[in-house]
Amino acid sequence: MQRLFHVICTALLFFGPLGCGENYEPVESPTAPYQAESQPAVEPMQPDPAAPAETQPEPPAAEISPEVSPEPEPVPEPFIDPAPLQPETPSPPPAIAQPAVPISLDLGVALGQPGPEGTWMMFSVKYEFVAGGPDPKTQYVWVIERAKGDPARITVALQNNGELNTGITGWRPEHGPFHSHIEDPEGKRLSDSIDMR
Numbered sequence: 001m002q003r004l005f006h007v008i009c010t011a012l013l014f015f016g017p018l019g020c021g022e023n024y025e026p027v028e029s030p031t032a033p034y035q036a037e038s039q040p041a042v043e044p045m046q047p048d049p050a051a052p053a054e055t056q057p058e059p060p061a062a063e064i065s066p067e068v069s070p071e072p073e074p075v076p077e078p079f080i081d082p083a084p085l086q087p088e089t090p091s092p093p094p095a096i097a098q099p100a101v102p103i104s105l106d107l108g109v110a111l112g113q114p115g116p117e118g119t120w121m122m123f124s125v126k127y128e129f130v131a132g133g134p135d136p137k138t139q140y141v142w143v144i145e146r147a148k149g150d151p152a153r154i155t156v157a158l159q160n161n162g163e164l165n166t167g168i169t170g171w172r173p174e175h176g177p178f179h180s181h182i183e184d185p186e187g188k189r190l191s192d193s194i195d196m197r
Contacts, residue, residue, distance in 0.1 A: 102131040103158075103182050103191040110196035112173040121171040123196055125180055128161035141183045144168070144196070146175045158182075 108125045123144055134140070140158050144166075145151040154166055178196035183189050 101189065101191045102129055104128050104130045105181070105191050105194040108178075108180060108194040108196040110173075110176060110178045113167070115169065117169065119172050120167060120169040121173070121175075121178075122165070122167045123178070123180065124163060124165045125194060125196070126161075126163045127158065127182065127191070129158075133160055134158040139185055140190070141185065141187075142166070142180060143183055144178060144180045145193075146171065146178050148175045156182075 104127065106126045106128075109123065111122045112119050113122050125142075134157075136157075139155050142154045142156045142164055143151055144154070149171075152166075152168055152171075154164075156164055176196075179193045180196055181189055181193040182191040
């Protein structure tokens with residue numbers, strides 16, 4: 001009912017002056033005191049100083065991303081001009097060790113032989129030049145040694161290889177053991193010593 005009353009009053013306020021003349025004087029609406037009495041003034045609320053102030057929520061802390069250190073730039077390697085390829089020089093062939101003596105002796109034999117004047121000794125040995133060759137102008141010496149008594153020195157002519165034979169009277173098997181080697185005329189030994197058995 002009150003809402004209907006308000007609607008009528010509002011219509012009169014807007015449409016009432018349209019039907020009045022020039023001497024129209026607006027009449028104070030009887031509803032003004034009523035509205036003033038019915039709607040009490042609203043005082044603004046004052047904050048209570050004793051009340052604790054509402055704490056405003058702090059804005060969320062900005063996420064701090066870990067500082068990423070930039071990767072160091074790769075340092076280019078210095079350019080090294082390769083040395084020109086040198087042709088491989090063939091290495092000299094390994095030197096062949098020369099034998100200590102140029103003549104090799106083998107198969108030395110010492111045999112006692114009976115004779116009209118008693119037992120005598122027969123000797124033989126095979127030889128070979130392993131370095132160089134014989135000098136046809138040189139007289140080589142075949143030396144036969146015994147344990148008891150002086151050695152025998154026999155002059156021989158040598159070839160590249162061959163066999164030497166000789167017999168010595170007055171020597172007996174008990175004079176051994178026997179050994180032999182070859183020397184040059186100056187006494188330089190040209191072979192190793194070999195057992196005569």
